[in-house]
Amino acid sequence: MILGQVFYSMMNNVKIPLTHPRSVSLHIREKLVEGFRIGAVAYEGLIAHGRGESFDYLLGEKTTKYALDAIRAAACQLLLARHPIISVNGNVAALCSDDLVKLSKTFGIPLEVNLFYRTDKREKAISKMLKKSGAEKVLGLDTKSCTSLPELASNRRRVDIEGIYKADVVLVPLEDGDRTESLVKLKKKVITVDLNPLSRTAQTSHISIIDNIVRVMPLLNQILFDFQKRKKSFLDNYLKKFDNKKNLDGSINLIRGNFS
């Protein structure tokens, strides 16, 4: 919670000045811990966040030119989609619920809760966070509107008929490799946000944004806003020129260079 020049760390019951060199990273962490407390984030989610922090540190904790290029390509892909969808897990909701809902409402892209470690309690907690941020509809919760996709790993099989099931473009931030591979096999265009350019998720997706989701979401909102005025041919061309493999290699080389 930000109070003037400090934020209050519920995690450690201390006030942290906003001038603290790790203030941004610590503040992001607090959001996640708050998500854990209300049942939206799994233990696994806290540990996964730590893995992300390492790679963010190796990337210099900023949006690189490679990430910006991938965000632009993602905006094109989402604007060209007939049925785009955003898959939301606990970490994603905890870290950027407001930006997600803003994106969803502004550009008409539905949100679907889809969890690896699925429990009713966690699903409800995530849906509550999204609704608190202003979401009117959250897919993936009503068993009657859901079906089973055997191609997806067991916990993930349940998908919404109006959401992932019929989607042609799926934005699945902070995902695992199995999931991403399955969605690719189902011939969907997969966009991911992942801080590890070597991960199976990053290596398998069609568009891999190697950046912190906290920085990605406001940028994606802005770029979608700018690009929606462009012609279809501009979006098509941008996508045609975008080379995910080359883009990933750019991030890998950048990290390798920082590692010394």
Add this chain to the structure above:
Amino acid sequence: MILGQVFYSMMNNVKIPLTHPRSVSLHIREKLVEGFRIGAVAYEGLIAHGRGESFDYLLGEKTTKYALDAIRAAACQLLLARHPIISVNGNVAALCSDDLVKLSKTFGIPLEVNLFYRTDKREKAISKMLKKSGAEKVLGLDTKSCTSLPELASNRRRVDIEGIYKADVVLVPLEDGDRTESLVKLKKKVITVDLNPLSRTAQTSHISIIDNIVRVMPLLNQILFDFQKRKKSFLDNYLKKFDNKKNLDGSINLIRGNFS
């Protein structure tokens, strides 16, 4: 909990076969989550564990020749010490309480609980874990035997007169940079275990073991056992030849090579 060919994941209420490709890493994680549940591990500890996992993955999840060299140097340093001490935090206790206590009892090196996020509850939970593993005495708990070291960061000031205060050699696994720097300034020989060779902790310590503590502790026990039969001149020579900076560069280059 290991049950025949599976272990039971309390974190996710599922059984995980020991043949699972990530079985070892998942099992280590379970230990940490169990430590969190009983109040020994902080939120921060779960996230820090994730950061470690990233670097372990980049190291190939095995003890490298550089780590082995550093473990040997650490054994020499501990055997040559007049007053060695091991500083224990929540993650360390959760991950290798049994091996810590074995080392402490076999080689007469006391254990001191010293926490960054200190609470009485956490201190007690850690002490309980160590005692469950067979520890007879745990330093750092009795305020009467403790004093304040202003050179240490605020939460860490309280140290045991019989422990860190009078120690000449301090093994501080999984530590933060401020702490390590302060101990170095106090002219203590500092040995650390850290998976990130670029961290301030690793860069500041006299002997930095770049490896997973779960692999380090049994090896350190074994090497101490072997080396205690050696002459003082052997230990002195080993330490004289050990170059921490060069050793760290070895780990850094190895990770850089794996990053592609």
